[in-house]
Amino acid sequence: MLDRLEATIRQRMTADPATSYTAKLAADPAFAARKLGEEAVELVVASLAQDRSVVVKEAADVLFHLVALLAIKDVPLSEVAAELTRREGVSGLDEKASR
Numbered sequence: 001m002l003d004r005l006e007a008t009i010r011q012r013m014t015a016d017p018a019t020s021y022t023a024k025l026a027a028d029p030a031f032a033a034r035k036l037g038e039e040a041v042e043l044v045v046a047s048l049a050q051d052r053s054v055v056v057k058e059a060a061d062v063l064f065h066l067v068a069l070l071a072i073k074d075v076p077l078s079e080v081a082a083e084l085t086r087r088e089g090v091s092g093l094d095e096k097a098s099r
């Protein structure tokens, strides 16, 4: 699903911002970064206060805006996945030391 979403986002980035929210984000990377921050805060608030279904929706918003920002910065999801793979098997308590 995330690979499909990334492909859709990369395709829509060059569309008309009047008809595509992705293109609107791509036209203004600072706006895209700000939106990811806003969605992350909404997820944090939901996780503290709301029911599970709201958390699912807010998490979907965060994932969409994260994948969009990565595409705008031309960072493929596969590169992030490779970093997570590199961390596999390293305790989270020790991971910082391995960077």
Ligand SMILES: N=c1c2ncn([C@@H]3O[C@H](COP(=O)(O)OP(=O)(O)OP(=O)(O)O)[C@@H](O)[C@H]3O)c2ncn1[C@@H]1O[C@H](COP(=O)(O)O)[C@@H](O)[C@H]1O
Pocket (backbone or CB within 6 Å): 008, 009, 012, 019, 020, 021, 022, 023, 060, 061, 064
């Ligand atoms: N998954 C998503 C997706 N999730 C959320 N959003 C949009 O992200 C925006 C979130 O903004 P907010 O929650 O802050 O709400 P808002 O409308 O800005 O209003 P406020 O709450 O801030 O007042 C909304 O406009 C949502 O529609 C998404 N927009 C697009 N996608 C995917 O991207 C594809 C291409 O979309 P377009 O680029 O618009 O064609 C879609 O088919 C989807 O697959």
